Amino acid sequence: MIRVLYFARLREAVGTGEESLALPPGVEDVAGLTAYLRTRGPRWDEALGGGPAPVLVAVNQTVVAPRARVADGDEVAFFPPVTGG
Amino acid sequence: MRVQVRVQEQPFDAGAEVEAIARGDAGTGAVVSFVGRVRADTADAPGGPVSRLTLEHYPGMTEKALSAIVAEAQTRWELRAVTVIHRVGALAPGEAIVLAAVAGAHRAAAFAACEFIVDRLKTRAPFWKRERTAQGERWVEARAEDAQAAGRWD
Numbered sequence: 447m448i449r450v451l452y453f454a455r456l457r458e459a460v461g462t463g464e465e466s467l468a469l470p471p472g473v474e475d476v477a478g479l480t481a482y483l484r485t486r487g488p489r490w491d492e493a494l495g496g497g498p499a500p501v502l503v504a505v506n507q508t509v510v511a512p513r514a515r516v517a518d519g520d521e522v523a524f525f526p527p528v529t530g531g
Numbered sequence: 532m533r534v535q536v537r538v539q540e541q542p543f544d545a546g547a548e549v550e551a552i553a554r555g556d557a558g559t560g561a562v563v564s565f566v567g568r569v570r571a572d573t574a575d576a577p578g579g580p581v582s583r584l585t586l587e588h589y590p591g592m593t594e595k596a597l598s599a600i601v602a603e604a605q606t607r608w609e610l611r612a613v614t615v616i617h618r619v620g621a622l623a624p625g626e627a628i629v630l631a632a633v634a635g636a637h638r639a640a641a642f643a644a645c646e647f648i649v650d651r652l653k654t655r656a657p658f659w660k661r662e663r664t665a666q667g668e669r670w671v672e673a674r675a676e677d678a679q680a681a682g683r684w685d
Contacts, residue, residue: 454587454659455670504657507592522590523657527673530586530617530658531567531629531649 448516452515453525454494458499459493469518476503477512479522493524500527532605533612536597538588540620545630552612559611561638563645565631571624578664585668586619586628589657591619596656604633604647608640615648617658628670647684654681 447466457463470482480503483490495501504523505514516522533552537543545566553559571580601613612634622628631648635641660671 451589453589453657454661504589504592507589507595509655523592525589525657526659526670528654528657529660529671530588530656531653531674531677 448479448518449521450479451521451523453523455499455526456493456524462491469474469516473516475512475516476505476510476514476522479516480524483524501525502527533611534598534601535612535614536594536601536618537616538590538593538597538619540614540618541679542618542626543616543626543630548614548616548630549632552614552632556634558636560636561633561641562632562634563638563641564633565629565645565649566627567629567649569622569624569626570677577668580660581624581662581664583663584622584624584628584663585663586617586622587659587661588609588617588619592607592657597644597652600648600655603651604644607647608635608644610635610640610644613644615652617652617656619658627645650677650681650684 448469450467451464452460473479473482480494484494484496502509502525505516506521538539549564553562553568583678597615601615606641610633614632616630618628633641633645654677662671
């Protein structure tokens with residue numbers, strides 16, 4: 447299982463902040479996981495990269511590139527550009 | 532080096548934190564601090580004055596990201612103490628959101644490190660602001676100026 451988190455605008459768009467997920471067959475990296483989640487419907491597709499807004503992804507709390515590996519037990523988070531400070 | 536990183540809902544006393552950062556350290560000759568506050572009027576945002584700001588964050592990663600920023604500042608400058616406090620939850624205009632305080636032997640390193648920490652925090656720490664105005668609520672957009680400011684340190 448992996449833990450998937452969504453924050454801010456993305457959390458609202460997909461309608462959940464957190465879920466546990468069995469790593470889908472064939473999914474090995476961030477790009478693969480994103481593509482899989484985008485197939486869930488238009489809201490997911492737009493929120494996770496199909497729309498104009500940029501999406502950042504962190505694996506185990508470090509921001510990574512799309513080719514970064516995702517493995518069982520990982521925590522993967524999707525969020526918009528940050529606006530703190 | 533003494534490092535303090537805190538993410539909290541409660542207000543903080545910036546004066547007390549700045550006073551405390553170098554207490555008892557005879558080697559500190561300079562303390563530089565930055566306090567970020569909630570602005571009611573945002574020139575780039577329609578909808579009138581902001582009546583409330585709500586900050587969401589990514590518990591766990593936030594502390595990790597802030598600590599990593601402070602650790603990088605340590606590798607670039609000789610510092611004696613750093614305090615970073617960032618609030619989350621609901622804030623009113625005029626309230627302090629963030630404090631970055633840096634103590635060093637001399638002012639140049641303290642000034643530079645404080646600016647570095649704030650620039651990096653704005654582009655790398657997972658916080659998201661939501662504004663309430665008379666027209667409703669909206670997520671604050673990331674600013675290109677912040678990315679440019681942070682890019683100076685790459």
